[in-house]
Amino acid sequence: xxxxxxxxxxxxxxxxxxxxxxxxxxxxxxxxxxxxxxxxxxxxxxxxxxxxxxxxxxxxxxxxxxxxxxxxxxxxxxxxxxxxxxxxxxxxxxxxxxxxxxxxxxxxxxxxxxxxxxxxxxxxxxxxxxxxxxxxxxxxxxxxxxxxxxxxxxxx
Numbered sequence: 001x002x003x004x005x006x007x008x009x010x011x012x013x014x015x016x017x018x019x020x021x022x023x024x025x026x027x028x029x030x031x032x033x034x035x036x037x038x039x040x041x042x043x044x045x046x047x048x049x050x051x052x053x054x055x056x057x058x059x060x061x062x063x064x065x066x067x068x069x070x071x072x073x074x075x076x077x078x079x080x081x082x083x084x085x086x087x088x089x090x091x092x093x094x095x096x097x098x099x100x101x102x103x104x105x106x107x108x109x110x111x112x113x114x115x116x117x118x119x120x121x122x123x124x125x126x127x128x129x130x131x132x133x134x135x136x137x138x139x140x141x142x143x144x145x146x147x148x149x150x151x152x153x154x155x156x
Contacts, residue, residue, distance in 0.1 A: 051108070086105060
């Protein structure tokens with residue numbers, strides 16, 4: 001086997017961040033295969049998971065945007081497709097007609113149940129060799145990185 005002539009000139013910081021991105025993209029690709037068997041995209045699955053975890057299975061589109069870190073326009077398209085497939089209903093907020101709410105339907109809950117076990121098996125493969133303490137420490141590190149990235153850097 002020949003050795004690659006590629007030698008990265010990235011800093012350790014950039015290499016760590018790129019490793020996180022590679023892991024996330026691989027995870028997204030592998031789990032998306034499961035979701036497509038039920039007619040869902042990765043983003044649609046995430047919306048259903050968010051709604052399923054909310055009180056009464058519903059939340060405002062704005063709050064779902066914030067949790068998912070997607071634009072309003074992107075979420076609107078995702079929500080329309082989920083509604084067309086019978087997994088959510090979109091409705092006006094009873095207190096503010098400008099605010100739209102999403103609510104998971106019984107069909108949406110059923111599709112999550114159908115995906116649950118194989119999805120959990122897939123997720124476990126990524127971290128199976130690590131103890132719960134190691135996972136907790138990693139999670140705290142990633143949360144701290146996330147908090148730091150919310151502070152908008154100034155580029156000169």
